[in-house]
Amino acid sequence: MPVLIVLRTFPDLAVCEHCDSVYRRRTLASGQVARCDRCAAVLYRASSLDIDRWLALTIAAAIVFVIANVYPVVRISLQGLHNEATLWQSAAALAQGAAAPIALPAALSIIVVPFLQIALLGWLLLFARVGHRAPGFAPAMRLLVALRPWSMVEVALLGILVSVIKLSGFVQVLPGAGVWAVAALMVLITIIANRDIHLLWELTEQAPPDEASAR
Amino acid sequence: MSSAPRAHELGVIGCHGCGLVCEHPPDDLTHRHCPRCQAPLHRRRPDSITRTWALLVAALILYIPANLLPVMYTSMFGKVSESTIMVGVIEFWKAGSYGIALVIFIASVAVPCTKFLILGLLLVTAQRRSNWAVRERARLYRLVELVGYWSMLDVLVVAVVAALVKFQKLSDVEPRIGILFFGVVVILTMLSAMSFDPRLTWDTEKE
Numbered sequence: 001m002p003v004l005i006v007l008r009t010f011p012d013l014a015v016c017e018h019c020d021s022v023y024r025r026r027t028l029a030s031g032q033v034a035r036c037d038r039c040a041a042v043l044y045r046a047s048s049l050d051i052d053r054w055l056a057l058t059i060a061a062a063i064v065f066v067i068a069n070v071y072p073v074v075r076i077s078l079q080g081l082h083n084e085a086t087l088w089q090s091a092a093a094l095a096q097g098a099a100a101p102i103a104l105p106a107a108l109s110i111i112v113v114p115f116l117q118i119a120l121l122g123w124l125l126l127f128a129r130v131g132h133r134a135p136g137f138a139p140a141m142r143l144l145v146a147l148r149p150w151s152m153v154e155v156a157l158l159g160i161l162v163s164v165i166k167l168s169g170f171v172q173v174l175p176g177a178g179v180w181a182v183a184a185l186m187v188l189i190t191i192i193a194n195r196d197i198h199l200l201w202e203l204t205e206q207a208p209p210d211e212a213s214a215r
Numbered sequence: 216m217s218s219a220p221r222a223h224e225l226g227v228i229g230c231h232g233c234g235l236v237c238e239h240p241p242d243d244l245t246h247r248h249c250p251r252c253q254a255p256l257h258r259r260r261p262d263s264i265t266r267t268w269a270l271l272v273a274a275l276i277l278y279i280p281a282n283l284l285p286v287m288y289t290s291m292f293g294k295v296s297e298s299t300i301m302v303g304v305i306e307f308w309k310a311g312s313y314g315i316a317l318v319i320f321i322a323s324v325a326v327p328c329t330k331f332l333i334l335g336l337l338l339v340t341a342q343r344r345s346n347w348a349v350r351e352r353a354r355l356y357r358l359v360e361l362v363g364y365w366s367m368l369d370v371l372v373v374a375v376v377a378a379l380v381k382f383q384k385l386s387d388v389e390p391r392i393g394i395l396f397f398g399v400v401v402i403l404t405m406l407s408a409m410s411f412d413p414r415l416t417w418d419t420e421k422e
Binding site for chain 2: 102
């Protein structure tokens with residue numbers, strides 16, 4: 001059995017992730033950003049969203065996500081023949097021939113990871129609204145941090161636009177309803193997930209008795 | 216230079232999972248976990264330099280087939296062709312779509328090559344504990360983190376085009392093996408950048 005040692009923690013300090021400099025935390029006014037004096041990386045930001053707004057935007061992202069995945073993003077027609085593709089069909093189109101394995105990361109980065117980000121955030125925020133930590137709070141928070149670099153909705157949007165231009169030379173191309181949803185999803189994911197989610201730890205601070213007595 | 220103390224001087228570690236600052240005396244060699252989020256605490260990411268090198272070299276090797284092998288098969292009214300990434304760029308350029316040619320060139324060629332160079336530079340200088348241009352090197356690392364995933368662009372373009380152009384005999388587009396290599400290169404360079412510990416750039420004290 002591992003011996004449980006309660007480490008002392010310092011919630012009033014902040015460590016720069018990029019160069020390990022230690023600072024005392026200060027309360028920031030809305031819109032302010034604390035930057036590291038040594039390496040100029042962002043230490044932490046003032047929260048510009050309260051939990052209610054954050055949750056509202058997450059629900060909006062969930063709706064837009066469904067639209068982006070149900071409706072085709074592009075339609076083309078060639079000599080009277082028509083064809084259209086959704087995000088999912090695009091990822092699945094890679095799954096043919098020798099290049100098939102690449103379909104998996106493609107589907108993950110444009111569909112599965114954004115879905116997980118929205119679902120996890122929704123779950124956490126629903127509980128955070130009433131000041132609670134959701135069941136599975138810690139693993140969910142760690143997963144959100146790990147997922148962030150693999151969420152590629154903005155790359156998908158640029159990919160769709162490049163494809164439209166690529167094809168417009170020889171077929172008739174029409175944007176589908178899905179492409180507007182992808183654009184909206186890009187904006188919403190950026191707002192809800194590309195932010196300092198560490199804040200949720202502080203916003204739902206519970207003081208367990210052992211931690212309080214160790215300080 | 217900044218006067219802010221560094222974490223090891225104060226005997227603390229900032230948790231990578233949740234940002235909480237935890238006590239960690241310099242002589243404590245046991246593996247501790249963050250009391251708040253249970254993520255393992257590391258003074259520096261374990262084997263950062265070795266892992267980053269390994270992933271970077273693997274990416275560099277696979278970048279060769281990614282560029283030489285075709286990424287897309289196109290059949291157009293009976294005319295069949297297979298194109299590599301650079302051929303795709305050149306075709307756009309010749310057709311007069313300079314903007315699109317530039318976008319694809321940047322995402323598929325310029326960004327990966329810049330990543331190779333920057334990560335190589337960061338690794339060599341960190342290994343030598345060099346104090347040359349540390350602030351600029353720190354900025355370069357953040358640049359690599361920021362732009363790295365845009366290279367996935369070409370993979371997604373092939374995906375969308377292959378999904379759309381499905382007109383049997385009339386016209387058909389299929390992905391080819393080159394796009395697999397290219398996608399793997401992008402993933403490996405992203406993993407390589409993630410395994411590099413930017414704090415090493417600032418560990419310039421000679422031991």
